[in-house]
Amino acid sequence: MLNTIANFFEYQFVTNAFAAALLISIAAAMVGTYIVARRLVFLSGGITHASFGGIGIGYYIGINPILGAAAFAVLAAFGVEALSQKMNVREDSAIGMLWSVGMAIGIFFIFLTPGYSPNLMTFLFGSILTVSSSDLILLLILNVVMVSFFIIFYKPILYLAFDSEFAKTQQIPVKTFSYILKGFIAITIVLSIRMVGIILLISMLTIPPTIANLFTKRFSSIIYISAVVGFVGAIGGLLISYNINVPSGATIIMVLVTIFAAAKLVKYIIIRTQLRGV
Amino acid sequence: MAKIIEIVSASAGYNNEIILKDINLEISDRDFVGIIGPNGGGKTTLLKLLLGELKPIKGKVKRCSKKPNESLFGYLPQNTNIDKQFPITVNEVVLSGLLGKKGVTGRYTKNDKQLALDVLQRIGITDLKNKPIGELSGGQLQRVLLSRALISNPRLLVLDEPNTYVDNRFEKELYELLKELNKEMAIVMVSHDMGTITSHVKTIACVNRTLHYHPSNKISNEQLAAYDCPIQVIAHGPIPHTILGEH
Numbered sequence: 209m210l211n212t213i214a215n216f217f218e219y220q221f222v223t224n225a226f227a228a229a230l231l232i233s234i235a236a237a238m239v240g241t242y243i244v245a246r247r248l249v250f251l252s253g254g255i256t257h258a259s260f261g262g263i264g265i266g267y268y269i270g271i272n273p274i275l276g277a278a279a280f281a282v283l284a285a286f287g288v289e290a291l292s293q294k295m296n297v298r299e300d301s302a303i304g305m306l307w308s309v310g311m312a313i314g315i316f317f318i319f320l321t322p323g324y325s326p327n328l329m330t331f332l333f334g335s336i337l338t339v340s341s342s343d344l345i346l347l348l349i350l351n352v353v354m355v356s357f358f359i360i361f362y363k364p365i366l367y368l369a370f371d372s373e374f375a376k377t378q379q380i381p382v383k384t385f386s387y388i389l390k391g392f393i394a395i396t397i398v399l400s401i402r403m404v405g406i407i408l409l410i411s412m413l414t415i416p417p418t419i420a421n422l423f424t425k426r427f428s429s430i431i432y433i434s435a436v437v438g439f440v441g442a443i444g445g446l447l448i449s450y451n452i453n454v455p456s457g458a459t460i461i462m463v464l465v466t467i468f469a470a471a472k473l474v475k476y477i478i479i480r481t482q483l484r485g486v
Numbered sequence: 487m488a489k490i491i492e493i494v495s496a497s498a499g500y501n502n503e504i505i506l507k508d509i510n511l512e513i514s515d516r517d518f519v520g521i522i523g524p525n526g527g528g529k530t531t532l533l534k535l536l537l538g539e540l541k542p543i544k545g546k547v548k549r550c551s552k553k554p555n556e557s558l559f560g561y562l563p564q565n566t567n568i569d570k571q572f573p574i575t576v577n578e579v580v581l582s583g584l585l586g587k588k589g590v591t592g593r594y595t596k597n598d599k600q601l602a603l604d605v606l607q608r609i610g611i612t613d614l615k616n617k618p619i620g621e622l623s624g625g626q627l628q629r630v631l632l633s634r635a636l637i638s639n640p641r642l643l644v645l646d647e648p649n650t651y652v653d654n655r656f657e658k659e660l661y662e663l664l665k666e667l668n669k670e671m672a673i674v675m676v677s678h679d680m681g682t683i684t685s686h687v688k689t690i691a692c693v694n695r696t697l698h699y700h701p702s703n704k705i706s707n708e709q710l711a712a713y714d715c716p717i718q719v720i721a722h723g724p725i726p727h728t729i730l731g732e733h
Contacts, residue, residue, distance in 0.1 A: 245572055364590045367582045370572050374634070377537050377561045378585035425573045425618030 221337050225446060228339040231347040232400050232412070233438030238358050239396040240413035240438075241431045242389060244421070246369045251288060253410045254303035256397050258284035258310025260406055263331050264317030273331065274398060280310055281394035286387075334405030334457030336446065347399055354392055358431070365389065366427050403442065404457040412438065415464040422475045441467060487514040489550045490558065490642050490672055491536060496545030498528075498535050504543065505531045509697035513642060517672040518664075520687035520703070522680065523715055527694035529676050533646060536674065537561060557587060560635035560671075562645045565628055568619075576614045576622070576630050577602055583637035605633045609663070625656035632660075636667070643667060645675040649682065661686050 243252045262276030284306045291302035318328060330338060358365065368375040368382050376382050397409060404412050420433035445460030492512045499505040506528045513519060513536075523529050534540035535547055537559055551558060560583065580602045581594055588594070606612045609629050619627060628648065635643060645664075649657050664673060664686065677683050683690065683703070690700040692715035700709065 247569070360591055363582075363585065363588075363592070366574065366578070367585060370574050370579070370582075371563070371568060373563055373567055374561065374582070375585070376539055377559065378582065380585060380590060421573060425620065426575060426578075427573050430573055 224339045224344060225336045227344055228336055228347060228403060229442035229446065230439055231351050232403050233442055234351055234435045235354060235396045236400060236412050236438055237416060237431050237434035238354055239393050241417045241427065241434055242369060243393060244414055244417040245427060249414055250300060251303055252393055252397065252413060254288065254307040255281050255284045255394055256406055256409045257307045259398055261310035261313035264314035267321045268317040277401065278395065278398045281398050282391060284310060285390040285394045331401055332405050332407055333455055334403050334408065336403045336456055339402050343402060350395060350399055404460055408457050408461050411461045411464060415468055419468050419471045422471050437467060487516055489514050491550065492548045493535065494546045496535065496542035496547060498531055498540055498542045507696050511691060511697060511699060513672055513674060515641065515672055516668065518668050518688040519674045520683040520690045521674065521676045521693055522683055522690060523693035529693050532693055533644060533676065536644060557638035557640045558642060560638060560640035560643045562631050562635045562648055564646045564650065565631055571620050574619055576617050576619060579619060579630055580605060580633045580637055583634040587638060601637055605637045609633045625652045628652050628656065640671060642672045642674065647676050647678065649677060649679055
């Protein structure tokens with residue numbers, strides 16, 4: 209086993225994959241904690257799937273599909289708000305609509321694109337071993353910007369997520385912060401597509417904070433624990449998938465769910481022992 | 487008594503729909519105003535106007551700060567909007583009442599943390615300090631939200647139906663506490679419960695699309711009818727009754 213791991217690291221793409229897993233885990237921890245606490249999981253699912261429309265158009269007109277995905281993700285994030293507030297569509301219906309319209313546009317344009325699209329599966333199911341150096345640089349920039357933002361504006365983020373009505377009475381520019389955070393959600397989603405793909409991405413955002421939330425009720429601690437759990441899940445999944453030769457994205461999610469089940473069991477045992485102690 | 491806030495012939499609403507038309511209200515130090523009125527009559531809109539969350543379409547809302555850094559409002563919203571599973575501790579919630587003073591990047595100082603301890607002690611929930619809000623009862627959560635409203639030592643305390651979803655014991659304690667607080671600050675309270683309104687407030691504002699100010703806590707059905715404020719019965723006397731309004 210040790211030998212396999214040593215061999216494994218000889219390749220540049222493996223080192224890249226590890227760096228990507230680390231950076232994505234940190235970004236996903238911040239965004240994931242926010243969306244789980246604020247119950248924006250469904251919205252985030254919608255943004256993720258809508259971005260497929262951008263990938264399809266990217267293929268068709270021959271630009272980098274990730275750029276198309278980014279444009280569609282941001283459009284979807286703000287489109288939901290426009291539909292629900294300006295055009296009086298109920299919010300969850302608006303999310304559902306953009307979710308499937310985005311996918312439909314993606315399928316439509318990929319079908320129209322002549323020839324076979326070899327990387328299509330990469331976007332749907334992820335392929336962290338194909339991460340390039342330029343992807344890493346983008347991820348690094350996103351992390352630097354987001355970590356600084358969360359450190360400087362931790363309080364307004366926490367309090368607008370907890371009780372935005374009260375935050376407004378405390379002169380916090382709630383709207384501006386919500387927009388910025390929505391932008392972060394969209395960009396984090398697009399840059400994480402590489403790792404687990406569109407179909408599995410939402411678990412990468414939601415499972416780590418859910419595990420962390422079992423052991424702490426502090427927003428900041430949930431972010432820290434989520435980053436560690438996300439990284440352990442990503443690396444564990446990667447090693448297992450390499451050894452038994454199965455898709456890495458799906459393995460990462462299975463590892464995270466296993467960690468969740470184990471954590472839940474540990475929590476249950478802790479509570480039982482405490483009850484017996486009383 | 488010095489004026490804190492004055493609403494002068496203001497109209498307010500959302501998306502071109504006027505909810506409150508041509509209202510006047512003046513609140514001074516040590517006032518205790520009960521706001522009553524039917525659902526949809528504009529009680530919440532009035533609070534938003536007071537708190538500065540909503541700008542009047544017509545007319546003026548004048549705030550009369552004495553000092554530049556003074557905290558004018560403490561606000562206790564209806565706690566139905568609170569997500570009880572949100573990962574946050576009592577202490578963090580209470581400290582957020584200082585955000586208006588601190589600004590978006592401010593750090594809490596030792597002094598701020600002492601203020602939080604003081605207010606928790608005053609409300610009698612020091613032992614809950616480090617608990618996540620998910621472990622609190624309805625009455626305990628309401629105490630925490632009241633502490634958040636009080637930590638900045640405001641001149642005007644604004645309460646939106648503080649007696650919903652709490653037990654009778656807390657309700658009794660709440661009114662005793664409000665009586666005590668009213669010696670230091672003005673209070674504006676929205677309530678559906680006419681019995682408690684008439685036995686605790688000093689004056690009444692009837693809100694139904696417009697505002698009728700009633701400079702006493704005694705109000706009769708005839709007066710309510712004249713104010714176009716369809717709430718049924720009034721209880722006077724020392725024992726607060728619970729009387730349901732029209733449904």
